[in-house]
Amino acid sequence: MNDLTQLEVQIEDFVATLTLNAPPVNALTRTLNDELTLALDRISEMDEVRAVVLTGAGKVFCAGADLKGRKDVIKGPGDLPAHSRRTRECFHAIRECAKPVVVAINGAALGSGLAMAASSDILVASEKATLGMPEVDVGLLGGGRHAMRLFSHSRLRFMALTGTRVDGAEMYRLGIVEACVPPDELMPKALSIARSVASKSPIATRMFKHTLNTIEDMSLRDGYRYEQDMTAQIARTEDAKEAQRAFAEKRPPVFTGR
Numbered sequence: 001m002n003d004l005t006q007l008e009v010q011i012e013d014f015v016a017t018l019t020l021n022a023p024p025v026n027a028l029t030r031t032l033n034d035e036l037t038l039a040l041d042r043i044s045e046m047d048e049v050r051a052v053v054l055t056g057a058g059k060v061f062c063a064g065a066d067l068k069g070r071k072d073v074i075k076g077p078g079d080l081p082a083h084s085r086r087t088r089e090c091f092h093a094i095r096e097c098a099k100p101v102v103v104a105i106n107g108a109a110l111g112s113g114l115a116m117a118a119s120s121d122i123l124v125a126s127e128k129a130t131l132g133m134p135e136v137d138v139g140l141l142g143g144g145r146h147a148m149r150l151f152s153h154s155r156l157r158f159m160a161l162t163g164t165r166v167d168g169a170e171m172y173r174l175g176i177v178e179a180c181v182p183p184d185e186l187m188p189k190a191l192s193i194a195r196s197v198a199s200k201s202p203i204a205t206r207m208f209k210h211t212l213n214t215i216e217d218m219s220l221r222d223g224y225r226y227e228q229d230m231t232a233q234i235a236r237t238e239d240a241k242e243a244q245r246a247f248a249e250k251r252p253p254v255f256t257g258r
Contacts, residue, residue, distance in 0.1 A: 015053060040052070050099060051100050053187070054101055054104065064135075065087075067138065103190075109130065112142075113131075114147055124190050125180045129180070131147075133159050136163050203237050203239050
């Protein structure tokens with residue numbers, strides 16, 4: 001990961017910590033967009049990573065699209081569709097990463113930042129965190145479909161049509177994040193969750209995330225049938241057999257990822 005310039009990656013204890021680092025506000029530049037997609041695609045195929053923590057450097061998680069750099073990216077015919085495609089794939093790279101992603105929202109997560117948070121699996125927030133869609137104030141749209149995964153009908157439209165932000169305490173009250181903690185406790189909390197995920201069978205967490213993504217838009221009948229099929233598959237793995245042995249023997253399981 002030494003070839004990345006706006007994304008910091010650290011791997012320890014099967015957890016990869018990805019830190020957005022594009023000063024001053026971690027706007028989603030083309031470089032950061034492409035590097036985040038690349039890093040998550042790599043992590044999907046790295047056995048030494050079983051969980052991911054995504055956060056931002058400084059006081060802002062991600063202030064949204066890089067409006068200042070827009071003119072350098074969109075210069076002629078075809079540039080806007082290509083830019084839109086790259087942006088979509090960045091969010092999908094988070095959602096479709098084979099490893100569960102815990103997002104640690106350290107500050108404002110606006111527009112694209114909100115979409116990143118909504119594309120993650122488990123959310124935790126600092127007391128200084130906010131989620132918002134400021135597009136109405138800059139002549140743009142975007143982020144609404146991702147925000148629908150987090151907010152109710154009225155709250156979402158209130159945010160989209162007024163630009164109002166939701167702070168960490170309110171996110172916790174609404175059940176959007178698992179915790180709202182002081183800034184210095186954010187990363188320890190996120191890493192604790194990620195390490196808990198990483199302690200499980202990597203086959204189980206990978207398949208469960210894939211299954212949850214797949215059944216999200218299915219009917220109850222079709223979704224549960226799919227989940228049953230995946231359960232039958234995972235039951236044949238060595239990790240599943242080890243989990244059952246460990247349970248019977250009242251000891252911690254030792255997973256090999258097979």
